[in-house]
Amino acid sequence: MIESSENSSSEEIKIIKDATCTFCGCVCDDIDLKVQGHKILEAKRACVLGNGWFLNHGVDTRPDCFIEGRPAPVEEGIERAAQILSRARYPLIYGLSDTTTEAQRVAVAIADWIGGNIDTTTSVCHGPSGMAFQGVGEVTCSLGEVRNRGDMIIFWGSNPAESHPRHFTKYSLMPKGMFLPNGRKDRTCVIVDVRKTKSARAADIFIQIKPRKDFEALWTLRALAQGIDLDPVEVEEETGNPLSLWQDLMDRMKAAKFGVIFFGMGLTMTRGKHANSEALLALTRDMNRYTRFVCKPNRGHGNVTGADNVVSWRTGYPFGVNLARGYPRFNPGEYTAADVLARGEADAAMIIASDPMANFSQPARQHLASIPYVALDPKDTPTARSAAVTFTVATYGINVPGTVYRMDDVPIPLRPAFESSHPSDLEILQGIERRVRELNRQMIRADS
Amino acid sequence: MVTEEFILIPGRTSRQGVGISEGKFESSYQEEIQSLQMAPSDMQRLDLKKGDRVRLTSEDGQIEVCIIPARTDELPAGLLFIAYGDLSSRLMGGDTHGTGMPTSKGIDVQLEVLKSA
Numbered sequence: 059m060i061e062s063s064e065n066s067s068s069e070e071i072k073i074i075k076d077a078t079c080t081f082c083g084c085v086c087d088d089i090d091l092k093v094q095g096h097k098i099l100e101a102k103r104a105c106v107l108g109n110g111w112f113l114n115h116g117v118d119t120r121p122d123c124f125i126e127g128r129p130a131p132v133e134e135g136i137e138r139a140a141q142i143l144s145r146a147r148y149p150l151i152y153g154l155s156d157t158t159t160e161a162q163r164v165a166v167a168i169a170d171w172i173g174g175n176i177d178t179t180t181s182v183c184h185g186p187s188g189m190a191f192q193g194v195g196e197v198t199c200s201l202g203e204v205r206n207r208g209d210m211i212i213f214w215g216s217n218p219a220e221s222h223p224r225h226f227t228k229y230s231l232m233p234k235g236m237f238l239p240n241g242r243k244d245r246t247c248v249i250v251d252v253r254k255t256k257s258a259r260a261a262d263i264f265i266q267i268k269p270r271k272d273f274e275a276l277w278t279l280r281a282l283a284q285g286i287d288l289d290p291v292e293v294e295e296e297t298g299n300p301l302s303l304w305q306d307l308m309d310r311m312k313a314a315k316f317g318v319i320f321f322g323m324g325l326t327m328t329r330g331k332h333a334n335s336e337a338l339l340a341l342t343r344d345m346n347r348y349t350r351f352v353c354k355p356n357r358g359h360g361n362v363t364g365a366d367n368v369v370s371w372r373t374g375y376p377f378g379v380n381l382a383r384g385y386p387r388f389n390p391g392e393y394t395a396a397d398v399l400a401r402g403e404a405d406a407a408m409i410i411a412s413d414p415m416a417n418f419s420q421p422a423r424q425h426l427a428s429i430p431y432v433a434l435d436p437k438d439t440p441t442a443r444s445a446a447v448t449f450t451v452a453t454y455g456i457n458v459p460g461t462v463y464r465m466d467d468v469p470i471p472l473r474p475a476f477e478s479s480h481p482s483d484l485e486i487l488q489g490i491e492r493r494v495r496e497l498n499r500q501m502i503r504a505d506s
Numbered sequence: 507m508v509t510e511e512f513i514l515i516p517g518r519t520s521r522q523g524v525g526i527s528e529g530k531f532e533s534s535y536q537e538e539i540q541s542l543q544m545a546p547s548d549m550q551r552l553d554l555k556k557g558d559r560v561r562l563t564s565e566d567g568q569i570e571v572c573i574i575p576a577r578t579d580e581l582p583a584g585l586l587f588i589a590y591g592d593l594s595s596r597l598m599g600g601d602t603h604g605t606g607m608p609t610s611k612g613i614d615v616q617l618e619v620l621k622s623a
Contacts, residue, residue: 106520107523181607182608186607253587324517358518391603417591420600
């Protein structure tokens with residue numbers, strides 16, 4: 059919804075009601091934006107990260123396209139990108155968590171046409187949880203159910219006060235819900251972490267565990283859920299906390315009406331990885347013998363959940379998918395971007411809304427720097443700077459409409475604030491897909 | 507030169523998140539990802555003050571960063587924290603142990619004091 063008014067300056071101020079913030083996986087869709095021309099003046103109800111997001115995406119005067127660092131027409135960039143991807147023997151498409159679902163669909167199509175490898179930032183985020191979902195399953199719910207029913211909220215290896223600042227107030231702790239008329243007073247909050255983070259201040263119970271001992275702590279709880287006797291000395295030595303504390307937590311969990319465990323990358327990025335997530339998912343499943351319990355990964359990027367959904371619709375697998383044989387194959391560790399690059403396998407790449415040149419291991423970065431690759435990003439990043447072809451694109455949610463998925467798999471529409479002079483990811487990817495298909499046809503004709 | 511073993515936890519901070527939106531080449535983001543948080547008790551023991559530079563060496567890489575004190579009880583002794591970014595990722599290895607995810611938290615590091623601020 060848009061309301062307009064005049065002010066003293068020449069440009070009209072408009073108010074965009076219920077705009078959607080795509081910075082993090084909370085995807086808050088209740089932000090009122092005050093917009094003047096190509097600038098957002100105010101983002102009402104946005105958190106510190108949302109304010110940073112909305113107030114720092116104004117007009118970018120960089121050219122739409124660079125080839126080998128020199129400004130170039132978009133059409134030339136699309137041609138060069140299509141040539142790079144079509145000629146490669148093992149092309150990699152990676153990123154996708156900060157773009158629209160519509161653009162993600164086209165990226166998967168390109169991977170299919172070129173027989174490439176497609177992976178998303180999920181693989182270096184909750185990819186291990188994705189593996190655990192396949193092994194154990196996920197007892198889950200929407201954030202609306204958490205808001206209205208969740209009376210025992212556990213955060214494990216997650217620090218929403220820094221990473222998802224409105225999580226507590228919008229969904230998990232503060233809201234007065236249908237079955238929680240007193241809001242925060244009706245909920246118990248437990249935080250389990252190796253650090254006493256900013257989030258710990260919000261907890262009724264904070265449990266500081268030893269680093270790299272999440273697996274042991276979760277299995278302690280699994281054993282207690284089953285009523286198995288444990289050695290108190292061993293438990294304290296392994297987890298850093300007395301057995302009585304874990305027993306007390308288990309008693310509270312069993313007494314809850316609707317328990318929720320939100321878990322973060324404290325589990326997935328630490329030794330144990332998918333085994334840690336599996337332990338947590340299995341504990342959640344176990345708890346349903348006594349009461350209702352669900353779990354949810356706290357997802358980072360605005361549409362990383364959309365990336366999982368789209369890649370799953372189109373290939374049957376959520377990330378790390380290889381299409382070289384004409385059908386999808388899934389194997390984390392083999393087809394995931396960090397591995398494909400660190401092992402020096404990919405001979406070309408397209409990076410969409412991601413920055414592996416700043417966030418990947420050194421061997422992976424060194425290999426990416428040695429192959430021709432295409433980058434699409436609204437911002438100047440180390441990855442965008444080193445690409446053979448760079449597209450400066452419009453920002454999703456601020457300039458570009460479309461759909462994103464909230465961390466609980468609920469699709470949310472975007473309500474952009476103003477138009478950008480730059481093309482969208484979707485437009486660039488559609489152009490590359492068209493040209494890749496033409497090149498494919500030419501190659502087939504040449505072969506026959 | 508004295509070196510000590512620590513466990514490093516890279517993670518998110520609000521300032522790092524805002525810095526991504528402001529621009530990764532801007533000073534605010536760069537300052538945030540180059541600041542290493544240490545427990546005040548460890549700083550006292552090693553005679554370190556805010557701004558002192560240290561070198562961290564993992565099995566896979568080496569970085570140099572500035573020390574800042576962690577909030578009073580945020581970090582136990584022996585644990586370090588740094589905001590995710592270019593520098594923290596230089597300490598990760600390329601091996602993902604068949605998961606796609608390099609070990610990015612709970613990294614064993616050797617800390618070496620370089621010089622005072």
